[in-house]
Amino acid sequence: MANSAVAKQNTRPQINLVDHAVTLVIVCLVGLIMNTVGPAIPLADGFVGMIVIYLISMVGLILTRFSPFYLPSVAWISLVGIVATLPWTPGSEWIVEQAKSVNFLALATPALAYAGFAIAKKEIEVAKHSGWKLVIIACLVFFGTYAGSVLVAEGILRLQGI
Structure with missing residues (x-):
């Protein structure tokens, strides 16, 4: 039992670089549009x-x-981006200037839309078992998040005298 736990810790997900490269090209084209x-x-x-x-x-x-050693891909990508834009990295000014021409909100919109559509089978099963209770909880969470945001925004605006 202990050996299987150690073996599980030492394995890392295998990344198919060709698949990821093609997917990133598609994402970049959508983001560019x-x-x-x-x-x-x-x-x-x-x-x-x-x-x-x-x-x-x-x-x-x-x-x-x-x-x-293993780090998740998001950590490696973030580290590469940070190192590439550090002031003492050669060419960092050019990289930062080029990245400024990409609106990251425009990139986030299709990614978030895809995430909303990518519902796993397990989540569908949970929704089937939860039924109407899940809808009520979701509505309460949405309302609470909205009301909390309104209160925070109103408080900040009042503090600034606006």
Whole structure:
């Protein structure tokens, strides 16, 4: 039993770099369209910025796949992005300038929409068993989140005298 727990800890998910590269190309194309349509950033500016983001993501995925110790891919990608934009990193000014031409809200919208559609089988089973109780709880959570946001915003606006 203890050996299987140790073996489970030592295994890491295998990343198929080709699949991830193709998926990232599709995501970048959708993001580029959203970046051009939404905030009206010129296509050429957004294209170069998207290539920079694509390369940072791919380097992070390569590190996830081949590093001697395991970190999740989001950690590696974040570390690569941080190191690439540190002031003493050669070319960091150019990388930051190119990344500024990508509106990250335009990138988040399709990603969040996909996450909303990507409901796992387990979540559907939970919804079937919970039934109407889940709907009531969801409505209360949405209302509570909205009301809490309104109260915080109102308090901040009153403190600023607006």
